[in-house]
Every structure is written in structure tokens, then in C-alpha cells.
Amino acid sequence: MIIDLKGMETTVLPNFKGGEKEFKAKMYFDGTTRIMQGTLEQGASIGFHKHETNSEIMFILSGKGKVLMDEGVEYVEAGQCHFCPKGHSHSLINESAEPLVFCACVPELG
Numbered sequence: 001m002i003i004d005l006k007g008m009e010t011t012v013l014p015n016f017k018g019g020e021k022e023f024k025a026k027m028y029f030d031g032t033t034r035i036m037q038g039t040l041e042q043g044a045s046i047g048f049h050k051h052e053t054n055s056e057i058m059f060i061l062s063g064k065g066k067v068l069m070d071e072g073v074e075y076v077e078a079g080q081c082h083f084c085p086k087g088h089s090h091s092l093i094n095e096s097a098e099p100l101v102f103c104a105c106v107p108e109l110g
Helices: none
Strands: 011-014 022-029 033-040 045-050 056-062 064-069 072-077 081-084 089-093 100-107
Touching (some): 064 100
Antiparallel strands (some): 011 022, 022 033, 064 072, 064 089
């Protein structure tokens, strides 16, 4: 199945999960799995949150960011992938001047 994110409408979510500014996303959701292309402009973030019933995989398409996790901090950039396993917490922050664009998959694990 092909999911055409480029043809989808962008949803703007202010202060997503308690983060700063706006999270812009094109999202596919089938009731159990969410696949999205997200953008965080300079100074924007996704708030720190726990993945109780799912995991999240973020592939960075462009830009740079900082990930806060249970275990500390890691820095991501284009071409890298961040994985947050079920039962763990994380946040994504764009501290750079350019937009941070990523593709994320959030499958429900039950």
C-alpha cells in the first residue's frame, strides 16, 4: 500500500504534547498505526511524552534537532533515525535556524 503524504493536507498542532510553538504534520492513521511527515520550525518542539502502548521511529529528512529521552539527550540530523521503544519517553526540539523535517511511524503494540 502506498501512502501519499505529499498529497495530504497539513495539520497545524500548537503546543503538541506540551511542546513549544507549532508542530506541522501530514498524517495517515488507520486506527492502529500513525505514519506522518512532521515539521518543526526554529524553536518549536514536541513535548516530553511517554509511549505507553506503542513505540515511535523518527527518520530525520532535513535539519537538526535535540531529543530528550529517559536516558538523557541525543542529537539528530538528516539521515539519522531516532527510536523510542514502548514504555519509554522522549521529546523532539528544533534548536537550529532551519526547519526540522522528519518522517515518523507510531505502530500500536497492544
